[in-house]
Amino acid sequence: MPNNPNPTLYTANFTALPGFEGTQINFSANPDDLPANSNFAPSSIALTLRTQPTLDIDGNGAIDALTDGLVAIRYLFGFRGETLTKDVVGEGATSDPSEIVTYLDEVGDMMLDIDGNGTAGALTDGILFLRHALGFEDQALIQGVISEGATRTTAEAINEHLQSFLGVVSEGATLTTVPGINDQMQSFDVL
Ligand SMILES: [Ca+2]
Ligand SMILES: [Ca+2]
Numbered sequence: 001m002p003n004n005p006n007p008t009l010y011t012a013n014f015t016a017l018p019g020f021e022g023t024q025i026n027f028s029a030n031p032d033d034l035p036a037n038s039n040f041a042p043s044s045i046a047l048t049l050r051t052q053p054t055l056d057i058d059g060n061g062a063i064d065a066l067t068d069g070l071v072a073i074r075y076l077f078g079f080r081g082e083t084l085t086k087d088v089v090g091e092g093a094t095s096d097p098s099e100i101v102t103y104l105d106e107v108g109d110m111m112l113d114i115d116g117n118g119t120a121g122a123l124t125d126g127i128l129f130l131r132h133a134l135g136f137e138d139q140a141l142i143q144g145v146i147s148e149g150a151t152r153t154t155a156e157a158i159n160e161h162l163q164s165f166l167g168v169v170s171e172g173a174t175l176t177t178v179p180g181i182n183d184q185m186q187s188f189d190v191l
Contacts, residue, residue, distance in 0.1 A: 053110070058095075128142070
């Protein structure tokens with residue numbers, strides 16, 4: 001691939017078992033499998049554990065529509081500063097809007113793009129989160145709020161995505177995620 005010095009050849013996703021702290025992954029290639037005039041230049045990757053993001057956006061230990069859901073929608077509408085969190089954070093919550101913004105800037109594209117169309121939108125993904133947190137199911141969950149180009153178009157697929165983010169922030173923890181598996185995904189080079 002002469003015009004692309006750093007192509008992505010493979011993307012790997014890992015699920016860690018409890019107790020996993022990290023490991024090293026090494027790459028190798030069989031010279032016979034390489035294209036003519038190519039060399040394989042491997043570099044090792046250190047895998048470390050990443051805290052799974054959670055929809056407990058205000059970090060109070062529970063996922064609620066009228067707090068976390070509304071903060072998510074305001075964030076997606078572009079509210080920042082005090083207007084992001086005014087009157088809508090739960091009891092015991094992180095009240096610092098800048099901390100919430102930092103958190104959502106880091107994980108929002110992945111976590112809040114609930115319908116999977118590539119971007120997180122207030123009137124689609126935001127409403128999906130709100131409805132889900134309010135207990136809406138099936139057609140009532142998805143009616144009218146799935147984006148064009150969405151890859152998750154059924155209530156089942158939406159629920160499956162949301163299930164991954166239903167952990168809550170435990171007492172004493174912060175919203176901050178640690179660099180880990182997803183950040184370590186790298187391509188390796190065929191030169
Ligand atoms: Ca919460
Ligand atoms: Ca979306």
